[in-house]
Amino acid sequence: MKINYEKIAIVGAGSAGAFLASLLSREGINVDVYEKSRKLGCYCAWGTVESELKEFLKKVCLNIKDYVLSKIKRVIVNGIEVKVSNLITFNKPKLISDLLKGVKVTWAEASREIVGKYDLVVDATGWRRSLLPSLKNDFLMPTIEYVVKTKDLDENTVYIRFGKVGYAWLFPLSNNYWHLGAGDTILDPLFLVKKLVKEIGLKTRILCFCKSIIRLNPPMYSKPIKHGNIVGCGESIGTVFPVTGEGIVPSMKSALILFNVLVNNRSLNEYEYAIVKEFRWLHQLFEIAYSLTCSGLKLAWVLVKNYKSIFRYARRLEAASLINIIKALSKLL
Numbered sequence: 001m002k003i004n005y006e007k008i009a010i011v012g013a014g015s016a017g018a019f020l021a022s023l024l025s026r027e028g029i030n031v032d033v034y035e036k037s038r039k040l041g042c043y044c045a046w047g048t049v050e051s052e053l054k055e056f057l058k059k060v061c062l063n064i065k066d067y068v069l070s071k072i073k074r075v076i077v078n079g080i081e082v083k084v085s086n087l088i089t090f091n092k093p094k095l096i097s098d099l100l101k102g103v104k105v106t107w108a109e110a111s112r113e114i115v116g117k118y119d120l121v122v123d124a125t126g127w128r129r130s131l132l133p134s135l136k137n138d139f140l141m142p143t144i145e146y147v148v149k150t151k152d153l154d155e156n157t158v159y160i161r162f163g164k165v166g167y168a169w170l171f172p173l174s175n176n177y178w179h180l181g182a183g184d185t186i187l188d189p190l191f192l193v194k195k196l197v198k199e200i201g202l203k204t205r206i207l208c209f210c211k212s213i214i215r216l217n218p219p220m221y222s223k224p225i226k227h228g229n230i231v232g233c234g235e236s237i238g239t240v241f242p243v244t245g246e247g248i249v250p251s252m253k254s255a256l257i258l259f260n261v262l263v264n265n266r267s268l269n270e271y272e273y274a275i276v277k278e279f280r281w282l283h284q285l286f287e288i289a290y291s292l293t294c295s296g297l298k299l300a301w302v303l304v305k306n307y308k309s310i311f312r313y314a315r316r317l318e319a320a321s322l323i324n325i326i327k328a329l330s331k332l333l
């Protein structure tokens with residue numbers, strides 16, 4: 001296939017970069033991928049919406065069944081059970097390495113120096129946003145995460161403990177392994193982890209530990225999305241649900257939008273427009289995230305005002321009980 005750009009580099013092989021590389025390679029379009037870390041897909045809890053990931057994987061002829069670790073039946077939020085049927089944990093490192101099969105990868109950190117060597121450079125570097133100009137008002141959430149092992153919990157359950165602007169989580173990975181972590185823009189994530197551990201009486205061995213960051217400002221507030229011959233894709237341009245920090249599916253969605261723009265020889269302006277339009281509803285979730293520091297009444301008003309986006313989010317997970325969602329949200333007040 002002939003497209004406007006002859007030499008394309010993708011910097012970053014996370015969910016966005018690896019998916020875009022796979023989509024382009026399958027069309028016979030050569031790309032050079034640069035990735036600085038061998039720990040692919042590691043800094044993440046590996047939770048996602050099953051039906052949405054399944055559709056993306058079909059486009060690159062992969063089968064979701066090869067990646068599912070646990071099908072989640074319930075999420076326990078501050079002790080309140082919400083039944084769900086469209087949430088899974090999956091083996092993200094395996095998926096990313098499969099997406100990169102047949103793709104040329106240079107295992108090195110890329111700097112702005114590479115920009116002149118290519119017609120188009122995709123900044124898929126996640127929260128680092130290594131190539132696009134940095135953002136003045138970036139809303140970044142620090143996180144910590146452990147891999148732990150315990151036989152004492154039900155492996156179809158996710159545990160959540162709200163913080164202030166963030167939460168602690170425990171996601172099952174099958175065979176008694178779990179991701180235990182937390183992110184919060186105000187409270188110490190370690191404090192939240194300890195709270196969750198105490199609340200569920202978890203006795204566990206820690207097998208590994210990492211620290212990272214999640215960008216919470218949506219695309220509208222992550223401009224520029226393109227700069228010269230650099231274009232952003234994934235978390236570098238804020239494709240993350242601002243309250244939950246869920247970024248795998250939205251980052252892959254942004255990669256698909258960029259792919260469609262490139263193969264149809266559309267302009268990058270059209271890409272920017274399409275991204276802002278697709279992720280417009282994240283702005284309401286962003287307003288909620290921003291208001292989580294407020295007092296009861298003000299926060300209650302923001303939740304009521306943006307109730308549509310909250311229910312839209314819950315519908316994606318096929319959450320069963322509206323009452324329990326409202327009860328769980330009332331714990332924020």
Ligand SMILES: Cc1cc2nc3c(=O)[nH]c(=O)nc-3n(C[C@H](O)[C@H](O)[C@H](O)COP(=O)(O)OP(=O)(O)OC[C@H]3O[C@@H](n4cnc5c(N)ncnc54)[C@H](O)[C@@H]3O)c2cc1C
Pocket residue numbers: 011012013014015016017034035036037040041043044045046047048108109110111124125126127128130143144145181212213214233234235236239240245246247248249251
């Ligand atoms: C602790 C934690 C838990 C999370 N849990 C979930 C979850 O359960 N579900 C969910 O949907 N989302 C989760 N997220 C968010 C999700 O991981 C990200 O939003 C998503 O992976 C973004 O994909 P991306 O490809 O845009 O960026 P990333 O996955 O961050 O990938 C960026 C890649 O670029 C590489 N890179 C950066 N700079 C350079 C450079 N200069 N040169 C070369 N390579 C570079 C990095 O090494 C990295 O591999 C979590 C995030 C964190 C931190």
